[in-house]
Amino acid sequence: MATLNKEYIEFDKEIKLNENKKLDLKRSRKNIRKNIQKWFKDNKPNELQPKFHGQGSFEMNTGNNPIIEYDSDGNKIYKYDxxxxxYFIENEGEDNKRNIDTWHDWVYQSVENYTNQKPIRKNTCIRVVFSDGHHIDLPIYYKNGDVIEIAHRSKGWCLSDPKSFYEWFNEEKKNKNRLESIVRCLKAWKNFRELNNTNLKLPSGFELTILATNNYVDKDNLDDSFRETVRTVLSKLNEKFECLRPTTPVNENVFETYSETRKKDFLTTLESLLKDCDKAKEEKNYKKASERLRSYQFGDRFPLGADKDEENQSNKLHSALGSSLITPKPYGY
Ligand SMILES: [Mg+2]
Incomplete structure (x- = not known):
C-alpha cells in the first residue's frame, strides 16, 4: 500500500503558479487595462468608462502552470489563462446601458491591435491571446446598484457575480485544508488528459472547483484526500449528473448544457482516474505506483517515487530488529 503523499505535495508545488509568474501576469493585466481605458477615453469620451476587477482562479490561489506546448515553429508556449x-457601472438615475453587441464591439476594438493575433470573440468574453501563449479573457458586466449582469452574446443579459464566487471558495477552503491543492491537481489532470486527446472536453476549472469543494473528503495526507474526493465526486455524479452554482445565479445547473457525449466522456475519464488512484494505492512499490499516475493521469510533472517498497508496521519492526542482529561485524572485530 504505497501512499504517495510526498509525491503529491511535490507535484502540487510544481504545478502551482509561483509568485514571480503571478506578478508577470498581473503586469500583463494592468497593461491591457490601461490600453482599454485609453481607448474609451479617446474614442467614447461621453460614454460610461470601464472599470476592472480580477476574478477566477487568480483570486482563489488555484492557478496552475500549464503543461508546455509548442507552436508551429517549435517555440515554447505557455497557455496561462x-x-x-x-465593468460598466451605472450612474445613479441615468440609463447608461448599451447593447450587448455594442459593448462587445467596443471592447474588441480597444484591444484589436494589442497583440499580433486578432482577439477571439466568445459568447461570454473577448479573449486576447499573447505570443507566449497566455491569454486574458475580458467578460463584460453591467452593474446597477447591487445587480450585476454579464453581457452574454447568445443568452442576453444574465445575472452574475464573479466576486461572490471566489469569496465563497475562499471561505470554504478555510476548514478544508487540502482543497486548494486538490483543485490544482484536478486542473493539472484535465490539462494532461485533454492534451493527450484533443477530442476530450472535460469540465472547466470553475466546474471542477465546485465539484471538489462540495465533495471534499478530509484525510491526513494529500494522496488519500485527493483519491477519496474523486471517489465522492464520481459517486454523486452517477447518482445525479449535476453541478450547482453556489452563488448568483444560485443553484443554476452548470452541466445542463452538456451533450450526452460530453457527459459520458467526463464520467469515463473520471472513472479511469479513480481506478488508477486505487491501483497506485494497492501497489507496494513507490516507483511503480507513481508510474501509473504519470503515464495515464498526470504526465511526467508528477514525480517518480523511489524504487522501494512501502514497509508495513510489522515489516518495519522486523527489519529494524533484523538489521541490528545481522549487521556484519567489521573484519577483525
Ligand atoms: Mg478564462
Missing amino acids: LDYGV
Whole structure:
C-alpha cells in the first residue's frame, strides 16, 4: 500500500503558479487595462468608462502552470489563462446601458491591435491571446446598484457575480485544508488528459472547483484526500449528473448544457482516474505506483517515487530488529 503523499505535495508545488509568474501576469493585466481605458477615453469620451476587477482562479490561489506546448515553429508556449472583468457601472438615475453587441464591439476594438493575433470573440468574453501563449479573457458586466449582469452574446443579459464566487471558495477552503491543492491537481489532470486527446472536453476549472469543494473528503495526507474526493465526486455524479452554482445565479445547473457525449466522456475519464488512484494505492512499490499516475493521469510533472517498497508496521519492526542482529561485524572485530 504505497501512499504517495510526498509525491503529491511535490507535484502540487510544481504545478502551482509561483509568485514571480503571478506578478508577470498581473503586469500583463494592468497593461491591457490601461490600453482599454485609453481607448474609451479617446474614442467614447461621453460614454460610461470601464472599470476592472480580477476574478477566477487568480483570486482563489488555484492557478496552475500549464503543461508546455509548442507552436508551429517549435517555440515554447505557455497557455496561462487569466480572467479580468470589465465593468460598466451605472450612474445613479441615468440609463447608461448599451447593447450587448455594442459593448462587445467596443471592447474588441480597444484591444484589436494589442497583440499580433486578432482577439477571439466568445459568447461570454473577448479573449486576447499573447505570443507566449497566455491569454486574458475580458467578460463584460453591467452593474446597477447591487445587480450585476454579464453581457452574454447568445443568452442576453444574465445575472452574475464573479466576486461572490471566489469569496465563497475562499471561505470554504478555510476548514478544508487540502482543497486548494486538490483543485490544482484536478486542473493539472484535465490539462494532461485533454492534451493527450484533443477530442476530450472535460469540465472547466470553475466546474471542477465546485465539484471538489462540495465533495471534499478530509484525510491526513494529500494522496488519500485527493483519491477519496474523486471517489465522492464520481459517486454523486452517477447518482445525479449535476453541478450547482453556489452563488448568483444560485443553484443554476452548470452541466445542463452538456451533450450526452460530453457527459459520458467526463464520467469515463473520471472513472479511469479513480481506478488508477486505487491501483497506485494497492501497489507496494513507490516507483511503480507513481508510474501509473504519470503515464495515464498526470504526465511526467508528477514525480517518480523511489524504487522501494512501502514497509508495513510489522515489516518495519522486523527489519529494524533484523538489521541490528545481522549487521556484519567489521573484519577483525
Ligand atoms: Mg478564462
